[in-house]
Amino acid sequence: MSALFYLSSVVAVISTILVLTRVNAVHALLYFIVSLLSVALIFFILGAPFVAALEIIIYAGAIMVLFVFVIMMLNLSTQAAKKESQLLTPEIWVGPAVLSIILFGELIYILTVRESRPYLVGSISPKYVGMSLLGPYVLGVELASILLLTGLAGAYHLGRHDEDDEKKEDRSGGES
């Protein structure tokens, strides 16, 4: 179990690094799905099977499909990939990388400076998650539904506005 945890951690970190260094967006998405699947395996090992299933269904399923649809709609050319690779020169990424490594060192220091805590305990079944979700956290569920409705309305508005602009452009183009 412990070996599986470290193995999937290594897979998650490597695939996340590959996500950030890809030039082609579809390749990056596929690596990100690998990263999400390994994090789902980690959730399962940590005793959170419900969240592991949600990670695969919602993250790797729904959200990544949204990204794929958008990349299909944008219809990026091969020129875009070439331009993207020009933007990945060392002088652009060295500064942020150094700052991130400093922050990472601080995080590792905070996590390791104190004495070791007890080990993780066993699995938490979906039953308790559901009871707690619709018990003390029911207000949070209502707020999440309002947030999702707002996101739906916002995405619909932003996506629809574009068609009106195109119609206007067509009309003005026809008149001139």
Add this chain to the structure above:
Amino acid sequence: MAPVPMEHGLILAAVLFVLGMAGVLMRRNIIFMLLSIEVMLNAAGLAFVVAGSRWGQPDGQIMFIFILTMAAAEVSVGLALAIRFYHMFKTLDTDAANRMRG
């Protein structure tokens, strides 16, 4: 079953979060910036689940579910903005939008 120390789970969450942050800082393509934000949100959720697992309480998993809904709403609006951005500037480079009123 050999147990996993809590620090190792938190260190993995820290590694993934810093990688996502580096991605937001390094990349200028708006699609990759959104992907990096997803990596950061996922790492935050991992930290919550590790902490919930440490205390044997379902609260960490519930926070992960809330982060998941937030990520779904955020990515739908963000990708709609990315499509608007591409139609307006014919590029995905965020440096094209460095002026107010386009």
